[in-house]
Amino acid sequence: ACGGDSGNGDSGESADGGDGQSYNWRFVTEEVDGQVQYEYAEEFAKRMKEKSDGAVNIDVYEFGGLGSETDQVEQLQNGAVELAVMSPGFTGNMVKEGQIFALHFLFPDDVEKTQEILNTSEALNTDLRERYEEYSISPLSYWTEGAMQWTSSGTALEEPSDFQNFKMRTQTSPLILESYKAYDADPTPMSWSELYTALDRGTVEGQENPIFFIGDASFYEVQDYMTVSNHNNYVAMTTVNTEWYEGLNDDMKAMVDETVEEMQEWVFEEQKSQNEEWLETIKNDEENPTEVIELTKEQREMFKDKAMPVRDFYRENVSTVDGEILDKLQEEISSAGE
């Protein structure tokens, strides 16, 4: 059998002699092989290995074996894994401010502009990061996996009134429920594993996800319409365990920072190509026809008007700093000029 040789590599200890240190790190993601987060981590590992001449070896973990997304967050906090891609949604019950990304129509319609803001925002990269660091999580970067879209059966979702009496599958957090109540929808929490069947049978009529996920999970097969709403972005964070990161030597830290930085452009292209490819597949699948709807500027504005009061809900009921980070981010977004 396989002996204890597999048990090496705890938290960046030296693992071989030779001409210097070698590092074994673990990088966990919330997605599986082929999906954006996993591909990101693989590419990250590859670049680190090259830059370090093989001294840094990163094992990439896909979703599944290490438990739920929130388990993975705790494992990063405990230092069981050194690096993680996590989406703020799964930490929202601990770091409340992270729920900011669930707000609708906060970021620009254009995904590229959104990514620019994610790269440069001080509200996120300094203020929000500090919130996370209270819990030993250091978000080194924020990046979009693509804008969120709506899919539906029966009703094409084109303006807020289409959501009337519409059974929309959502998460259970009060903020997300509030977001859909704002359109007069019937938010319907439903476990992920039952969603495909529920969409197929009409138990729920619609759901939201980025296009690549709608494709990967086959949801378009059981839906009539996909509305390219870009109502928010599926934002992911590249995070590291804070104490571990602070303990890295300067060279190694610089190498991590540099790789994180250069990966921003790479992952933007990666998500773009995955989302575009799936969009084509969904459009061209004649067996499971799905009508793709683009929102007009007016329709988008109608939704945005309805969504605005939810920001107050965020300030009052979610934020622990009276919406300070949101206010700052809003300013940054508006000065980036939509």
Add this chain to the structure above:
Amino acid sequence: MKALKLLDNAIVKIEEFILSYAVIIIAVMVVGKALSRAIFSYTPPFADEVSQIAIVIATFMGISYAARKGRHISMSAFYDLAPFKLRKALAILISLVTAVILFVLTYYSALYVQNVYQDGTVTSALQMPKYYLYLFIPIGFFLGGVQFLRNMWINIRDREAVYIGTDAKDYNDQDKKDIMEETHL
């Protein structure tokens, strides 16, 4: 002795209550959610969470009750073939080691609860502190450990029979009829 007996009775009543009502609550939540959605187009967002809390509580609080009733699943293939004396020895040994292991698990799960408490994590729908839920894990392990110690003790005290739980004699020494009766509690 009498005080202990009273305590034991109280614990078993609490365990029975928790097991019963956890199951009933799950049924009410799942049915209520489905009916409410179908009739009023309203889905109570807390329903799934309450069910999941109930299942965690039932599972861990059931450890000691199942131990008492000798209902933990084991791969008894070889044990069933063993003679009385060997089964007796095994019953004592297994109960003791199991109790010790459950106490170890109590310790670590208590640490985990403390950790979750410090992070202040809340549940998604109810926004209830998450450690409330996890608290039942160390409690369940601890009561389970105590019960396995009692299983050991009754096997030491009563030389005439092998017990797989304080309330359950080994099925190998009984005739089929008794087992059938136990099937329906």
Add this chain to the structure above:
Amino acid sequence: MVATLLTIMVVLLLLNFPMMIPLMIAPLIVMFIYFPNLDPMILMQQFSTGIEPYVLLAVPLFIFAADIMTTGKTSNRLLDFIGSFIGHIRGGYAVTTAAACTLFGAISGSTQATVVAIGKPMRERLLKIGYKDPTAMALIINSSDVALLVPPSIGMIIYGLVSGTSVGDLFIAGIIPGIIVFLSFAIYSVIYAKMADIPLANKASWKERIELTRKALLPLGFPIIIIGGIYSGLFSPTEAAGMSVLYAFILEVLIYRSIHLKELPRIARSTGLVTSAVFVLVAGGQAFTWVISFARIPQMISETVLGTDPSAVYVLLMVTIFFFVGCMFVDPIVVILVLTPIFYPAAMDAGIDPVHLGVVITFQAALGSATPPFGVDIFTASAVFNKPYLEVIKGTPPYIIMMVAISILLIFFEQLSLILL
């Protein structure tokens, strides 16, 4: 590490330790030895994660419904009704059991729920007409396998996500293998009934049949509510489990008055006890999965066994073995989630159709959970029927032989899954 894990597991199991103990302590010991820097509390977290998936709620709910029905009148009325039509036919009851498990499994999507909901009433009837208990239990456990193969299958939905394969195609592809399994079991049941000389009931007259049908009219609402509810989109499969509790409650407590409201907590307690006994294993299985995944054991083993450029048949053979073994310890859904990504790339390189791979994987997951030495369906049966392990598995060999034969057919003939597409 694998050796340590397996040694602890096997020794403790053979000594007759409660199964939860090796499942919970083996990962902890491995952690102490091989990952001393890790915080053991990670495993505690996995215990609760293991039992939190929403779809698992169907298990206690179907147990509860079955407990109410078998305590009251519903299940006997249903069985008398069925018996009046098939009681005089060779193997009639066994074939009916297989059919009911297949149908119910297809609907509930859970092998464990099927073991409970159909198994509980059918087993009593099988025993009554002269089947030996191991035979009855083996039939029930194995017929429940089909739950994962016929749509809507949770296993296939998970596989579809992990691999990016069309779930719709997977659903269709599972149909023929599902039917083959059912037919083999049905044919075997008839042959067995003949060989074991199971006594036949007298053929019921049409008058009796009408009378028994009349009595069974309300109980017959069960399949209508469950099937109709799910297919019309009124309920999700888990909610259908809840609705069957409600319906059983209405029939037994309100209409037949065979159960007093006061008795309900006692029945629920019995349900809770069985649920706990099964779910502590699911919890332990999750911790086991965690440590294996963390140490990347599946990757290491698969690299070793797959080598470079393996043939399609070889890959499928390995998939078969790995999923089969994996499902001995862990819930099939978790196994699919963990192992699929490891074998998928090699399978694609070898030119295997992703839909066919999905069918093979789901089939093995089903088989693994129902075959000795371990398997969640066996535990469930042991808990629900309150039967020692040996008794539960004694009757399984003929079914395993049939299932293995079908596995081999699946490896060599991908048409079995792909022809309907």
